[in-house]
Amino acid sequence: MTAVGLRAPRPRIRPASVVTFLVMAVVTAFVLLPVAIIIFTAFKPVAEVNAYPPTLLPTEWTLDNLIRILEELPFARLALNSVIFAGGVTLCALVFDSLAAYALARIDFRGRGVLLVLIIASLMIPFQATLIPVYQLVAELGWINTYQGLIAPRAADAFGIFLLRQFFLALPRDLDNAARIDGASEFRVFRSVVLPNVVPALMTLGVFTFVNNWNDLLWPLVFTNQAEMGTITSGLTLLTGPGGIIPYGVMMAGSLLAVVPLVIGFLFVQRRFIDNIATTGLK
Incomplete structure (x- = not known):
């Protein structure tokens, strides 16, 4: 007896699935x-x-709101400053955070546990509590209204160190030992063995760092007082009308222009991000 000519039963729609979808x-x-x-x-x-x-x-x-932004603000310069600021902080953070995380996770040295506790404890210090001392230091160095004044104080981050350390701990130490037996130096082990296996963590940290600094308002507003050294977010504050009147339409247009590069960047990165997660541990 064959099932030719018989219709396949329709899949039953469960009420729970409908509720979940809604x-x-x-x-x-x-x-x-x-x-x-x-x-x-x-x-x-x-x-x-x-x-x-x-x-x-x-x-x-x-299109009046968009036109006003392009006419009243040096938008191209502000966008360039945002890219340099957010991109520079991201690159520095990936380098220094990964080096510190590798040392805390894969190298045994005296005081490692105390150093780790201090790094984690620094996460509890409010950002506003260190803003004035950092500003005084940057001002004494003559770095106000400079790219190094924006980037250097944020070149490393305690959260990034802790995040990467947890990924490094998850890797088997046999990879390190095999490379050392073959004569690889410590830096070679870090660069050629460990880093290729934590690319998803690096990309995750890079995305978070870039987005946070791209959208940051307070930091560039404090460390720059010249319009040509501001970022997109700080530049929008220059559009406040007389008496503190906020042109909401213009602000929304500026926010839209600030978000578009992030969306485009995410569309380019997402496929590689997924591929790296799928191939973790196979490199």
Whole structure:
């Protein structure tokens, strides 16, 4: 007896799956709502931005907010400063954090545990508590309104050291020992054996560091007082109107322009990020 001509039974839809889908759809809508508000407000005229009750979709689309940003701000210079600042901090953090994490995870030396506790304890110190001493040091070095003044104080991060250390601890030490038996130096073991197996961790730390510094407002606002040395986020504060009036449409347009490079960068990085996770431990 054959099953030719018989229709395959339709998959049953479980009520739990429907409920899960609806909950995820609602949560996704709430998460995307602020993004939608930024996008639509960026294309609203001033009168509609200040209208009450507010509306989500603009009734009249305009590019005036984007044009004002490009005309009143040196936007190309601000974008370049943001790339140099965020990219420089990210590169320095990956180098110094990985070196410190490797030493704490793979090298036995006296005081390693105490040093690790001190690094973790530094995470509990508020950023604002160290801002003034760091500013005084940067000012004494003459680094105000310079790239090194923006990048150097953030060249290493306690969170990055701790994160990479945990990844280094998960790697088998047989890899290190085999390389040392073959005559590899400690730096060669670090560069050729350990680092290729923690690329997902490096990319994760790099993405977090780059995004945090790209979106940072307080740091470039404190360490730069010249418009041509500011970043996109600090440059938007120059658009505040008389009496402290905030042009929300212009601010949303600036936020939209600041987010676009991050989205484009993520689209280029995501495939390599997934591939590196899939091949971890096979290099």
